């Protein structure tokens with residue numbers, strides 16, 4: 139039988155001790171980018187400040203990873219203007235403000 143060494147155990151457990159989603163993102167910088175680059179198109183569809191796309195009952199994003207994925211998809215709509223750090227910052231903003239995934 140294989141013995142589970144402490145190192146292997148630490149590797150196995152490490153995802154569980156990971157910080158909150160988008161912990162490295164800067165939500166303030168993310169909001170700025172979001173308002174400049176993302177909101178316009180959402181406002182065109184949902185009116186107001188566009189945030190209803192994040193709060194509607196039938197919203198599609200149901201996990202932090204799905205949120206990251208959707209940000210990447212929508213960034214592609216913009217012609218991939220944003221760097222991965224930008225996406226992380228926007229993720230931090232959207233998660234702190236609307237989604238609140240832990």
Ligand code: HEC
Pocket residue numbers: 172175176177179180183191192196197198199205208209212213215216220228232
């Ligand atoms: C060209 C238009 C357009 C742009 C620009 C755009 N989006 Fe979107 N976004 C959409 C549409 C359309 C949907 C809804 C998709 C659906 O309901 O199937 C959406 C949905 C989303 C959702 C999911 C909402 C839910 O249902 O939970 C997120 C999050 C999101 N966008 C983030 C962003 C971010 C971040 C940016 C800027 C990087 C951005 N979007 C730019 C069109 C756009």
